[in-house]
Amino acid sequence: MSRYFIDRASRYVVFIFGVIALLILAAIAIFILKDSLPAFREIGISDIIFGTKWYPSRGAFGILTMLAGSVLVTLLALLMAVPLALGCAIFLAEVAPPRIRRLTRPAVELLVGIPSVVYGLVGMIVLCPLIANLSGTGSGSSVLVAAIVLAIMILPTVTSISEDSMRAVPNQYREGALALGATHWQTIHHVILPAARNGIMASIVLGTGRAIGETMAVIMVIGNSPIFPTNIFAPARTLTGNIAVEIMSATGIHQSALFATGVVLFILIMLINSLALIAYRKKT
Amino acid sequence: MMKLPPKLTQRIAWVSIWATGIIAILTLVFIVGYTFIKGFPAINFEFLFTSPKGGVSGEGGIFSCIVATMWLIVITMAILIPLGIGAAIYLSEYAPDNRLTRLISYSLELLAGVPSIVFGLFGFAIFVLALHFNYSIVAGALTLVCLLLPFLIRTAEEAIRAVPQSQREAALALGTTKWQTTANVVLPAAIPGITTGIILCVGRAVAESACLYVTMGGSAAMPTSFLSGGRALAVHIFYLAMETTALDKALATGAILIALILIINLSTVWLSQRFYAKMQGIR
Numbered sequence: 001m002s003r004y005f006i007d008r009a010s011r012y013v014v015f016i017f018g019v020i021a022l023l024i025l026a027a028i029a030i031f032i033l034k035d036s037l038p039a040f041r042e043i044g045i046s047d048i049i050f051g052t053k054w055y056p057s058r059g060a061f062g063i064l065t066m067l068a069g070s071v072l073v074t075l076l077a078l079l080m081a082v083p084l085a086l087g088c089a090i091f092l093a094e095v096a097p098p099r100i101r102r103l104t105r106p107a108v109e110l111l112v113g114i115p116s117v118v119y120g121l122v123g124m125i126v127l128c129p130l131i132a133n134l135s136g137t138g139s140g141s142s143v144l145v146a147a148i149v150l151a152i153m154i155l156p157t158v159t160s161i162s163e164d165s166m167r168a169v170p171n172q173y174r175e176g177a178l179a180l181g182a183t184h185w186q187t188i189h190h191v192i193l194p195a196a197r198n199g200i201m202a203s204i205v206l207g208t209g210r211a212i213g214e215t216m217a218v219i220m221v222i223g224n225s226p227i228f229p230t231n232i233f234a235p236a237r238t239l240t241g242n243i244a245v246e247i248m249s250a251t252g253i254h255q256s257a258l259f260a261t262g263v264v265l266f267i268l269i270m271l272i273n274s275l276a277l278i279a280y281r282k283k284t
Numbered sequence: 285m286m287k288l289p290p291k292l293t294q295r296i297a298w299v300s301i302w303a304t305g306i307i308a309i310l311t312l313v314f315i316v317g318y319t320f321i322k323g324f325p326a327i328n329f330e331f332l333f334t335s336p337k338g339g340v341s342g343e344g345g346i347f348s349c350i351v352a353t354m355w356l357i358v359i360t361m362a363i364l365i366p367l368g369i370g371a372a373i374y375l376s377e378y379a380p381d382n383r384l385t386r387l388i389s390y391s392l393e394l395l396a397g398v399p400s401i402v403f404g405l406f407g408f409a410i411f412v413l414a415l416h417f418n419y420s421i422v423a424g425a426l427t428l429v430c431l432l433l434p435f436l437i438r439t440a441e442e443a444i445r446a447v448p449q450s451q452r453e454a455a456l457a458l459g460t461t462k463w464q465t466t467a468n469v470v471l472p473a474a475i476p477g478i479t480t481g482i483i484l485c486v487g488r489a490v491a492e493s494a495c496l497y498v499t500m501g502g503s504a505a506m507p508t509s510f511l512s513g514g515r516a517l518a519v520h521i522f523y524l525a526m527e528t529t530a531l532d533k534a535l536a537t538g539a540i541l542i543a544l545i546l547i548i549n550l551s552t553v554w555l556s557q558r559f560y561a562k563m564q565g566i567r
Contacts, residue, residue, distance in 0.1 A: 003460075003461050003463075003464060004461060006461070006463055007461035007462055007463040007464070010463040010466075010467075011378060011462070011463070013370065014370050014371075014373045014374035014377075014378055015374055015378065016370075017366075017367055017370030017371045017373075017374055018370075018371045018374035018375060018378075018379065018388060020367060020371070021367065021371040021388065021392070021433060021437060022384075022387065022388045022391065024430055024433065025391040025392070025394075025395055025434075026391075027406075027410065028395070028398075028402075028403070028406045028430065031406055031409045031410050031414075032402070032405055032406055032409065035409050083304070084304050084307065084308050085308070086304075087300060087301050087303070087304025087305060087308070088304050088305050088308040088309070090301050091301050091302065091304065091305030092305065095298070095301055095302070095305070096305065104309070106549065106550075106553065107309075107312070109549055110316075110542075110545060110546055110549055111312050111315075111316075113487050113488075113491060113545040113548070113549060114315075114316070114491065114541075114542055114545060115490070115491035115492075115493060115518045115521070115538070115541050115542075115545075116491070116493065117493050117518050117519075117521045117522050117525075117538070118315070118319055118521065118538040118541065118542065119315065120522075120525070121319075121521055121525050121531075121534050121535065121538055122315050122318055122319060122538075124525055125531055125535075126318070152311055152312070152315065155308055155311070155312065156312065159308065182290075183290045183291065183293070183294040184294060184298075185290075185293055185294040185297035185298065186290060186293075186294070188297070189297070206397075209397050209399075212399070213398075213399025213400065213401065213402075214399070214494075215399070215400065215401040215404075215493075215494035215497075216493045216494050216497065216518075216519075216522050219522075219526075220522065220525055220526065240399060240401045240494070243401050243404075243405060243498075244401055244404070244494060244497060244498060247404075247405065247408060247498050248498060248501075258405070259405060259409070262401070262402050262405045265399065265401075265402060266398065266402055269397055269398065269399065270394075273397060
């Protein structure tokens with residue numbers, strides 16, 4: 001076979017691979033949208049998004065409860081994880097002795113890779129009994145435990161990306177600030193952190209996405225009752241949990257409503273990403 | 285508000301930074317340490333080589349889960365690797381800078397942030413229901429391919445783009461065709477980066493649970509073909525924790541998974557060092 005023929009053939013082959021990748025992506029959007037349409041049409045978009053009652057057997061498919069569950073759990077997790085992760089990133093990038101740094105890099109990478117079910121499992125065994133004792137009721141499965149588990153889970157992700165962006169700040173910045181008589185903390189606070197802002201933002205957005213999208217670890221510790229989360233010591237349910245817990249036994253409109261849950265989850269994540277993008281553009 | 289003297293803020297900041305650093309590290313050490321210490325005593329020959337027997341007490345081991353996980357990884361990688369590398373070659377070497385190309389890269393970026401359960405939902409709709417694979421290893425593997433494809437394409441693309449332009453030009457100047465250059469010059473130079481990406485995909489596949497939970501079913505029986513259901517190790521942890529009292533076995537499975545991830549990570553480090561040494565040797 002002539003090498004020119006092979007050259008021309010390979011051009012088409014790799015093009016087809018590129019198109020297949022695109023088709024898969026399009027198929028994902030089309031299938032999920034298509035399967036959610038019956039629910040949106042029969043129940044109505046606003047009844048699904050703003051309905052607070054989820055009783056599949058009685059035809060009530062409001063997911064506001066789960067939406068609130070997802071948002072609350074994620075916000076709480078961020079509240080715990082972000083300060084800790086930023087402190088940890090500053091520690092690793094600016095303060096820690098080189099020997100500790102050399103150890104933490106692979107350790108953080110390992111922690112990012114640990115299956116989320118393991119985080120959920122340890123949370124379930126260690127934290128749930130603790131919270132049950134504290135609140136005195138139930139099994140301890142609660143919004144609080146889910147938030148703590150998620151915070152621990154996203155900690156390595158947020159830390160490592162923030163650390164990278166602080167490391168990427170040129171050394172002259174540090175030297176310039178120190179030469180002006182600033183203390184090390186003043187240098188970090190007024191020079192390093194502003195310079196690394198974009199990377200830190202990106203790490204937080206990524207952490208938010210992971211927290212809102214996590215499924216199994218949250219199911220294991222949140223109790224999964226579709227009740228509106230008013231008490232952080234009480235069980236709740238998230239959007240992801242709603243899908244995973246019910247999809248295998250659902251049929252008809254119920255199944256379609258779960259696909260609608262997926263659409264709402266997808267839109268929520270897109271919203272967070274684009275908000276972050278807008279904030280990012282405004283500041284730069 | 286009173287302004288604190290710089291020396292004092294420096295001291296306060298230092299104490300809090302050390303404290304957060306130590307708290308974070310201790311928390312994470314605790315998770316791994318707890319899983320290993322509580323999990324390892326339950327690992328023995330019988331645990332590894334018998335299948336789960338079911339029931340509330342969680343009798344049996346994890347053999348069928350190991351087999352299902354291995355099949356899952358093999359099928360996933362067999363489809364993912366050619367597709368991912370092919371698409372990456374197209375995007376980095378062949379694609380013209382037009383609307384289609386930008387659409388592909390944009391949607392890849394978009395998909396990288398989509399949660400696993402949404403991929404699971406898609407896999408459930410298309411592979412389990414529409415294509416009648418039912419709950420099966422194939423359905424799980426195809427779903428995993430969709431989940432990992434954006435990541436692999438992007439890593440492979442980066443590795444290919446990192447090959448210096450001068451090497452391509454040198455090859456083309458010798459009269460090779462574009463494909464000969466790509467296959468014999470660019471790809472060999474990009475192999476370390478691509479291999480690292482592939483190994484990381486294996487790691488993510490091993491750790492994945494949500495999208496497999498809804499596409500592979502929960503059957504703990506030994507898989508007999510690609511079309512039979514199965515239970516991946518990570519999903520098995522979930523079932524043990526939720527449906528049985530055998531939490532020690534769940535922790536043992538978790539310890540095995542962490543050890544696997546550790547081996548996978550170390551092999552990427554080893555690989556990149558080896559290739560680095562090799563490149564140094566060439567010079």
